[in-house]
Amino acid sequence: MNQKLVNILLVEDDEVDVMNVKRAFSKNNIMNPLFVAGNGVEALEMLENHIIPLPKIIILDINMPKMNGIEFLKIMRENEKLKNISVFVMTTSNEDSDKINAYNLNVAGYILKPLSFEKFLTSVATLKNFWQLCEL
Numbered sequence: 710m711n712q713k714l715v716n717i718l719l720v721e722d723d724e725v726d727v728m729n730v731k732r733a734f735s736k737n738n739i740m741n742p743l744f745v746a747g748n749g750v751e752a753l754e755m756l757e758n759h760i761i762p763l764p765k766i767i768i769l770d771i772n773m774p775k776m777n778g779i780e781f782l783k784i785m786r787e788n789e790k791l792k793n794i795s796v797f798v799m800t801t802s803n804e805d806s807d808k809i810n811a812y813n814l815n816v817a818g819y820i821l822k823p824l825s826f827e828k829f830l831t832s833v834a835t836l837k838n839f840w841q842l843c844e845l
Contacts, residue, residue, distance in 0.1 A: 737833055
């Protein structure tokens with residue numbers, strides 16, 4: 710069966726976390742195109758100016774400079790072209806207010822960044838199952 714791979718945008722300011730996501734993709738045999746933005750401002754610029762193909766999935770950190778993940782989500786959900794993209798929050802923030810704000814902005818999931826790489830691999834494998842459904 711010939712499947713079209715969905716594009717994924719990772720919005721993450723921490724280079725180590727970006728590297729971990731790329732490693733986790735590789736270890737889970739995830740071949741989806743992965744684009745990276747360092748913060749919400751950069752991500753919006755990439756999306757609104759068509760610098761990257763429109764992703765079906767965004768993996769979003771909350772704690773970032775310039776524009777945090779919640780601010781990014783608010784703007785994104787008001788944009789007709791972007792509002793239906795599935796967003797997964799992947800963050801170290803365990804604050805109830807961040808979780809409530811994220812779910813109020815229709816995120817598909819809220820994943821706490823685990824401390825170990827093995828747990829991170831498991832989290833990414835779970836995401837893979839979701840977007841394989843999107844590809845079908």
